[in-house]
Amino acid sequence: MGHAEYEHFASGFFDRADENDDAIFYEPVRLVQHIDDAAIAGVGELYAELDITGDVLDLMSSWISHFETTPDRLALLGMNEAELRANPQASEIVVHDLNADPSLPWPDDHFDDVVCAMSVDYLTRPLEVFEDVARVLRPGGRFVCTFSNRCFPTKAIRGWLAASDSLRGEIVATYFRLSGHWQEPTIDTRIRGGVTDPLYAVWATVLGSSNEESDT
Numbered sequence: 001m002g003h004a005e006y007e008h009f010a011s012g013f014f015d016r017a018d019e020n021d022d023a024i025f026y027e028p029v030r031l032v033q034h035i036d037d038a039a040i041a042g043v044g045e046l047y048a049e050l051d052i053t054g055d056v057l058d059l060m061s062s063w064i065s066h067f068e069t070t071p072d073r074l075a076l077l078g079m080n081e082a083e084l085r086a087n088p089q090a091s092e093i094v095v096h097d098l099n100a101d102p103s104l105p106w107p108d109d110h111f112d113d114v115v116c117a118m119s120v121d122y123l124t125r126p127l128e129v130f131e132d133v134a135r136v137l138r139p140g141g142r143f144v145c146t147f148s149n150r151c152f153p154t155k156a157i158r159g160w161l162a163a164s165d166s167l168r169g170e171i172v173a174t175y176f177r178l179s180g181h182w183q184e185p186t187i188d189t190r191i192r193g194g195v196t197d198p199l200y201a202v203w204a205t206v207l208g209s210s211n212e213e214s215d216t
C-alpha cells in the first residue's frame with residue numbers, strides 16, 4: 001500500500017472475502033434501505049444539527065442521502081448509476097470506484113462539507129480517501145461518517161468485521177488522525193440500538209488549508 005501510515009494496521013486488515021472488482025458487486029440496482037427508519041432519521045437529525053446545508057458531497061452514495069432538507073448543492077459519488085439517478089436530492093452524480101482510484105474527481109476547496117453514510121467499512125485505501133476529502137473541502141469544512149451494525153460482509157474489510165461497534169468508531173477516528181489534515185475527531189453514539197438499528201457517527205473538521213499539516 002502506498003501511504004506510510006498503513007504500517008499501523010495489522011496485515012490483512014484491509015482484505016475482503018470478495019476481492020473481485022467492486023463494479024461487479026455493485027452492478028445490480030439496490031433501491032433498498034440499508035438501515036431502518038429510525039437510523040435514517042438519526043442521520044438526518046445529525047446533518048441538521050451540524051447545519052450541513054451548503055455545497056455538499058455525499059460519498060459512497062445511493063438513492064437516498066438522508067438529509068431532512070436538501071442542501072444547496074448535493075454531489076453524489078457512488079458505484080451504481082441507476083441508484084444515483086434515482087436520488088431525489090442530487091444535483092450532480094459521479095460513478096467512481098474509490099478502491100480502484102482513491103482520488104476525488106473535484107478541484108481543491110470545492111465543498112463546504114462531505115458526508116459518507118453506511119459505507120466507510122468498504123474502503124480499502126481509506127487514508128488516501130480521507131486525505132483527498134480534506135483537499136476538496138473548504139476551510140472549516142467537516143467530513144461526517146455514519147454507520148450502523150449492518151454491512152455487505154463479503155465487501156467489508158476484515159478489520160471492520162473483527163471489531164465491536166465501539167472499536168469501529170476508533171477505526172474511523174484513526175483514519176482521520178493518520179491521514180492528517182484534520183482536527184481531533186468526534187465519536188458519537190447517536191442511537192444506542194436494540195429495538196431499532198444503532199447509529200454511530202465520527203466526524204472532524206479540516207485543518208485551515210489542505211497544505212497545513214496536523215501536529216497530532
Ligand SMILES: C[S@@+](CC[C@H](N)C(=O)[O-])C[C@H]1O[C@@H](n2cnc3c(N)ncnc32)[C@H](O)[C@@H]1O
Pocket residue numbers: 022026033034059060061062063064077078079080096097098099100116117118119122
Ligand atoms: C450500504 S450502501 C450505502 C449507501 C448510502 N450511502 C446509504 O446510506 O444508503 C454502500 C454504498 O457504498 C458504495 N460503494 C461501495 N464500494 C465503493 C467504492 N469502491 N467506491 C465508491 N463507492 C462505493 C456503493 O455504491 C453503495 O451505494
